[in-house]
Amino acid sequence: MKLQRIKAVAKKEFLHVLRDPRSLIMGIAIPLLLLFLFGYALTLDVDNVPLIVWDQSDSPASREFVSRFSGSRYFSQQRHTDNYREIESAIDRREALIAHVIPVDFARHIGSGEKAPVQAILDGSDPNTATIALGYAEAVTRSYSREISLRQALRHGGTTAVAQLDVRPRVWFNDDLISRNYSYPGLIAVIMMVIAALLTSLTVVREWETGTMEQLISTPLRGPELIVGKLIPYFTIGVLDLLLSVLVGEFVFAVPLRGSLWLLFGMSVVFLVGALSLGMLISVTARSQLLASQFALVATMLPAFLLSGFIFPIDNMPLPIQGITHIITARYFVTILRGIYLKDVGLDVLAGEAVFLAVFAVVVITLAIRKFRKKIV
Amino acid sequence: MFERLKAMLIKEFIQALRDPRMRFVLFVVPMVQTVVFGYAVNTDVKHVATAIFDLDNSAESRELAARFGKSGYFDVKEHIQLEGRVREAVDRGEVKAVLRLNRGFGETLRSGRAASLQLILDGTDSNTAGIVLSYAGKIAASYGDQLRVTRAGREGGPPMRVATVELEARAWFNENLESRNFYVPAIIANIVLIITMLLSSMAVVREKEIGTIEQIIVTPIRRGEFILGKTIPFVLIGFADVALITAIAVFWFEVPIRGSIPLLFGGTALFLLSTLGMGLLISTVSRTQQQAMMSAFFFIFPAMLLSGFAFPIENMPEAIQWLTYANPLRYYLVIIRGIFLKGVGAEVLWPQLAGLALLGSTIFFIAVRRFHKTLS
Numbered sequence: 001m002k003l004q005r006i007k008a009v010a011k012k013e014f015l016h017v018l019r020d021p022r023s024l025i026m027g028i029a030i031p032l033l034l035l036f037l038f039g040y041a042l043t044l045d046v047d048n049v050p051l052i053v054w055d056q057s058d059s060p061a062s063r064e065f066v067s068r069f070s071g072s073r074y075f076s077q078q079r080h081t082d083n084y085r086e087i088e089s090a091i092d093r094r095e096a097l098i099a100h101v102i103p104v105d106f107a108r109h110i111g112s113g114e115k116a117p118v119q120a121i122l123d124g125s126d127p128n129t130a131t132i133a134l135g136y137a138e139a140v141t142r143s144y145s146r147e148i149s150l151r152q153a154l155r156h157g158g159t160t161a162v163a164q165l166d167v168r169p170r171v172w173f174n175d176d177l178i179s180r181n182y183s184y185p186g187l188i189a190v191i192m193m194v195i196a197a198l199l200t201s202l203t204v205v206r207e208w209e210t211g212t213m214e215q216l217i218s219t220p221l222r223g224p225e226l227i228v229g230k231l232i233p234y235f236t237i238g239v240l241d242l243l244l245s246v247l248v249g250e251f252v253f254a255v256p257l258r259g260s261l262w263l264l265f266g267m268s269v270v271f272l273v274g275a276l277s278l279g280m281l282i283s284v285t286a287r288s289q290l291l292a293s294q295f296a297l298v299a300t301m302l303p304a305f306l307l308s309g310f311i312f313p314i315d316n317m318p319l320p321i322q323g324i325t326h327i328i329t330a331r332y333f334v335t336i337l338r339g340i341y342l343k344d345v346g347l348d349v350l351a352g353e354a355v356f357l358a359v360f361a362v363v364v365i366t367l368a369i370r371k372f373r374k375k376i377v
Numbered sequence: 378m379f380e381r382l383k384a385m386l387i388k389e390f391i392q393a394l395r396d397p398r399m400r401f402v403l404f405v406v407p408m409v410q411t412v413v414f415g416y417a418v419n420t421d422v423k424h425v426a427t428a429i430f431d432l433d434n435s436a437e438s439r440e441l442a443a444r445f446g447k448s449g450y451f452d453v454k455e456h457i458q459l460e461g462r463v464r465e466a467v468d469r470g471e472v473k474a475v476l477r478l479n480r481g482f483g484e485t486l487r488s489g490r491a492a493s494l495q496l497i498l499d500g501t502d503s504n505t506a507g508i509v510l511s512y513a514g515k516i517a518a519s520y521g522d523q524l525r526v527t528r529a530g531r532e533g534g535p536p537m538r539v540a541t542v543e544l545e546a547r548a549w550f551n552e553n554l555e556s557r558n559f560y561v562p563a564i565i566a567n568i569v570l571i572i573t574m575l576l577s578s579m580a581v582v583r584e585k586e587i588g589t590i591e592q593i594i595v596t597p598i599r600r601g602e603f604i605l606g607k608t609i610p611f612v613l614i615g616f617a618d619v620a621l622i623t624a625i626a627v628f629w630f631e632v633p634i635r636g637s638i639p640l641l642f643g644g645t646a647l648f649l650l651s652t653l654g655m656g657l658l659i660s661t662v663s664r665t666q667q668q669a670m671m672s673a674f675f676f677i678f679p680a681m682l683l684s685g686f687a688f689p690i691e692n693m694p695e696a697i698q699w700l701t702y703a704n705p706l707r708y709y710l711v712i713i714r715g716i717f718l719k720g721v722g723a724e725v726l727w728p729q730l731a732g733l734a735l736l737g738s739t740i741f742f743i744a745v746r747r748f749h750k751t752l753s
Binding site: 020022023026027029030034038040041042043044045046047048050065091092093109110112113114115116117118119120122123124125126127128129130131134135137138139141142144145146148149150152153156167168169170171172173175177178179181182194198199206209210211287289291293294295297298302306307311312315316318320321324338342343345349 | 396399402406409413414416418419420421424425426467468469470473493494496497499500501502503505506507508510512514517518539541542543544545546547549551552554559575576580583586587665667668670671672674675678679682683687688689691692693694697718719721725
């Protein structure tokens with residue numbers, strides 16, 4: 001490998017990128033778009049559950065029960081109805097996520113010290129939101145139920161000593177359970193994979209398809225020099241995106257960065273080399289840009305989104321799929337990012353992940369170089 | 378005109394399907410994606426890895442710990458003995474929750490006072506942590522209720538009758554609240570979007586980039602025929618993929634399909650108007666396939682993320698919520714989920730169908746006009 005030739009290829013590729021400003025702009029704009037979408041617009045938190053109530057009992061007790069829901073910040077939107085059909089249509093049209101039907105004998109049950117059931121109908125077509133909404137509704141109901149029990153126990157002259165059990169939660173690493181703190185660090189892994197898929201995966205195959213590779217082959221340039229030279233400009237764009245991500249996270253979205261900044265950059269660089277080399281390997285193997293783009297999608301971007309634990313927890317997946325996630329580098333990088341950002345852990349905890357990333361990068365770049373040389377001969 | 382169109386279509390089909398790897402990309406990859414997606418995309422919270430740190434070791438504390446284990450929500454992975462191990466297990470991500478019962482827990486309960494249990498949660502995954510917390514509240518409350526009853530019984534005398542209020546939840550459309558039923562039908566929309574929009578734009582730009590478009594321009598083919606010839610194959614491929622994925626969803630994942638299948642294809646046709654229109658539009662402003670691919674993703678990302686696929690639209694800031702009205706995927710998802718899970722028909726879905734038709738024809742019209750200009 002000659003440094004001079006690598007420099008020449010890198011320069012050619014830099015010029016290529018700079019003279020095609022759209023690709024460069026997109027290489028910055030798409031990451032920024034993702035950062036702002038995830039930071040600003042996308043959240044799995046549920047804080048507004050539209051509720052529809054059919055109060056058949058229409059008694060002081062039932063009204064008190066309903067007022068507990070209006071008092072909760074999650075159920076600020078409330079609508080009343082007196083028929084089943086309206087409930088059906090409200091849920092069909094997603095105007096209500098949950099419907100309470102308070103039966104006629106609600107007040108009588110409470111008055112005589114019995115169990116008073118209230119029916120809660122949920123829109124199960126969005127199970128994630130429905131589960132969370134039901135959790136909120138149950139908590140409101142529980143606190144009301146306990147209050148009624150206590151009140152009646154006192155009135156009966158019974159002991160005030162009614163045993164009760166509270167959960168005292170202590171949430172570590174993300175006290176207020178802000179979902180942005182969960183998704184943002186992982187996003188850095190996704191962005192780097194996106195760059196690899198969108199930029200590097202086409203860079204070699206394009207030269208074959210448009211015929212310019214013939215000219216490159218006729219120069220004294222060697223395979224490894226071409227691959228390394230071509231990686232350099234995209235590596236630069238990747239580092240730029242990394243800086244942007246960290247800065248935007250810090251100054252715009254105030255995502256806590258508790259661990260070492262140097263470790264974060266170090267690990268990111270290792271991951272970036274692996275990601276770009278994977279894009280390069282695809283580019284060297286594919287015969288047309290159309291195919292390369294599809295392979296890149298399946299091999300880099302989709303796994304980074306779906307199988308890395310970025311949004312969908314790996315623990316929930318069936319075992320064979322969990323097995324597959326072990327060969328997805330993004331999985332390890334997402335763990336590293338969350339560890340550094342939220343848990344303030346260092347290499348002592350993350351060593352296994354770090355070694356995997358390094359080995360992956362070396363193996364893939366070697367593969368890309370070897371695959372290429374075979375063709376040029 | 379039909380003859381020329383036919384010739385063009387034959388050329389396009391040969392081009393798209395000649396390469397076995399391309400056939401693989403068009404039909405096998407979507408199926409693999411559906412299966413992986415279907416298993417991986419899951420937000421049900423079950424079997425949370427949990428550790429028990431029982432400092433009290435009384436009958437009550439053991440009973441409560443057992444109730445956590447039996448609930449099906451918590452998988453008890455280990456019993457912690459030392460304080461320091463709590464931090465370590467959570468740091469390493471080995472457990473997501475630690476149930477800590479302090480000394481005197483049982484004693485407090487026996488004397489009839491309020492006791493508390495401590496639940497340490499790994500909050501990095503805020504969504505899971507929130508759900509876990511509500512499960513824990515439920516388990517604690519039900520144990521508390523039972524203690525009250527047994528206590529009243531033990532103290533003799535008539536059991537004190539106090540009222541309780543209970544929610545009896547019934548989930549419509551998806552009784553067990555399985556997230557798979559929510560996500561799998563939506564995969565159709567994402568795959569159709571990527572395949573049709575990305576591939577159609579790249580297919581047109583490819584002819585520009587490698588110069589074959591010059592050859593087409595010199596043939597007697599008209600522009601309208603050229604556009605139809607380029608888009609019809611993708612319409613058919615899109616329909617084929619919808620059919621394939623629907624079959625996998627229904628037969629493999631056992632997702633119910635309760636509504637009308639013709640309506641599903643009708644909705645798809647309207648959706649394709651938008652995606653192919655966008656594909657054409659992108660091809661008019663791109664010179665290289667790389668430009669086309671990047672421009673396509675500049676639209677595909679926000680379209681997917683702001684569609685309600687995984688992130689509920691109601692949670693977004695209001696300005697963004699308005700923006701989603703310009704997103705064809707938003708309407709298409711409501712249609713797909715409505716047909717699969719709710720079994721509703723055009724009488725409920727007409728606003729979405731109308732929105733899709735309006736949006737689609739506008740995009741397609743603009744694309745065709747621009748396309749005419751760039752060719753001439």
